[in-house]
Amino acid sequence: MLRLICVFLPLLGAAAEIRGGVFKDINAEDEDQQPTVIESLCMNCYENGSTRLLLTKIPFFKEIIISSFTCPHCNWTNTEIQSAGRIQEQGVLYTLQVKTKEDMNREVVKSDSASTRIPQLDFEIPAFTQNGSLSTIEGLLDRAVAGLEQDQPIRKATDPVVAEKIEEFIQRFKKLKEVEEEFTLIIDDSSGNSFIENPFAPEKDMALTVTHYKRTPEHNAALGIEVEEEENDEKPGSDLDTMRNEVLVFNTNCPECNAPANTNMKLVQIQHFKEVIIMATNCDSCRHRTNEVKSGGATEELGTRITLHLTDPSDMSRDLLKSETCSVLIPELEFELGMAALGGKFTTLEGLLKDIKDLIVSKKPFMCGDSSTADRAEKLELFGQKIDKIIAGEMDVHIILDDPAGNSYLQNVYAPDPDPEMKIEKYTRTFEQNEDLGLNDMKTEGYAEK
Incomplete structure (x- = not known):
């Protein structure tokens, strides 16, 4: 299927560019956004079937290629999703504690470079062994069960002992679907192009942990990325x-x-x-x-927490530097934006709030079209209105910049005198924060000069 996409993609791209772009925003009401139908060989019965290709965009996942194959002779079907966007700068690790049956309805984007693990079952689907998919948590489990059941009739005839053990494993999987007990779902994607829905947005999801990390050379090799190391013989500085x-x-x-x-x-x-x-x-x-x-400098010895009490609309013009490791909190809205969500930014306080609104309200995945619900849309609309009120100076709130690396900054308009509305705290990082920054594995002492 992937080879077929690669062959026909240039032709589809040329045709789509005439209509104003290769990848269009996903929209059920767009008459021009129709899939391209291609006759192709069925790999089940070797008769001719049809493949439908759609080049489109969805929030966060950006450009994707959706392909669906159907065979009228043997009724075999196959659907795939391929990322056509850029590989992200960092990998991403999602850890979800599945506690209720409602969690099984969470939308999931899983790219082909993502691995899936369930520690309670000691179960893992390695990266690059499945095609990308757009599904739910329940859909991921159904897909895993279908893969295990595929060769069960042959196993029962040739190796009954193994077939019985796999059958027991399948039954444990089916119990997970009923959420009779809590379990953990981990999706690790070195390309950074996978996603698990937060149904409580814009509030923080207490059951979901998102961690961004730097890829290893092995990750880059698996993704086909070549990183060249340049030797620098220039004088220091x-x-x-x-x-x-x-x-x-x-x-x-x-x-x-x-x-x-x-x-x-x-x-x-x-x-x-x-x-x-x-x-x-x-x-x-x-x-x-x-x-x-x-x-431009090293990681500071202590983390920094900056708290600003907004008392005047002029506070919106304060210069602000948010590093990639900085989290943004607004306690009055029960809102927390994790590190790396907006990347590093040098802007004003007003610019940061507008970026937060754009990220949460305008670009939130699964908040538009068929995936949207009236309750979620209303919550996001209300959140956007509160951000507008903060920018206009109509809400009394606190903005907290928490940077464990100590590389974030908020302008003090009274400098060099202290700012009465701003509090700067230095704190010792926890072991977990040092782990996220990669500092626990660094050894900077005890090296003798040769």
């Missing part, structure tokens, strides 16, 4: 001196339309803080703009 005085430009691709674009990079010294690297990408094709901030 020479490259940094060049970057401080110039805006560096390098070629890249737009994260939205994948057209060629330029990224500008500059080292900037933030007053009363530290040096940071700011990168901005502007796409001439779709007018999409992004900016990203990386810390």
Whole structure:
């Protein structure tokens, strides 16, 4: 099936570009968004069937290729989903505690590079052994059961002992579907293109933990990514001196339309803080703009928690640096945005709140179309209205920036005097926070110079 997609994709792309783009937003009311039907060989009975291909976009998962094969001769069917978007900068690990039958209805996007584990059953589906799918938790379990049952008749005839053990395992799987006891579902995707729905959005999901991590060389090799290590024989500081005085430009691709674009990079010294690297990408094709901030220094010895009490609309103009490791909390809204959700940003407080609203309200997956419910849509609409009130200065709230790496910053408009409405706390990181930052495996002492 994948080979068939690769052969016909250029033809589909050329035809779709004439209509205004290869991948269109998924919309049931769009008459132009019709699947392409291709005659293809059935791998079950070797007669000719038909494959329907649809190039579209869904929130978060971005560009995808949906393929569905049906054979009128033997009634065999097969559906697949392939990611056509970019591999994310970091891998993602989802850990869900399934406690009720309602959890079985959570929507799940699982790419082909994702592995699935259920520790209670000592069960694992390795990466690249299944095609990508758009389903629910119950659908994932049904798919696993169907795979185990596929060769059971042959096993019962050739190896009854193994068949009996697998049958017992299948029965345990079916009990999980009834949620007779709690279990843990883990989806680990090194490409970062998988997702588990949070039905309580915009509130935090207490049963779901999302962790972003840096890929290992083995992960990159499995994904077909080649990372070149460049040797630097320049004198220490020479490259940094060049970057401080110039805006560096390098070629890249737009994260939205994948057209060629330029990224500008500059080292900037933030007053009363530290040096940071700011990168901005502007796409001439779709007018999409992004900016990203990386810390120019090392991880601080202590974490930083900045709490600002918003008392005036002028607070919205405060400069703000949010690193990739920084979480954003608004206690009055019971809202928490985890680290890496918006990436690193150098903006104003108003810009950060608008980005949060755009992420939660406008781009939240499974909150539009058939997946949406009136209750969820109302909750998100109410959340967006509260964010608008905060920006307008009509709500008395606190904004908390919690960065265990200590690389985030919020402008003090009274500097160098203390800000009466802002509190800055330094704290010792926990073992779990050091683990997330990769510090527990680092050894920086005890090396003798040769």
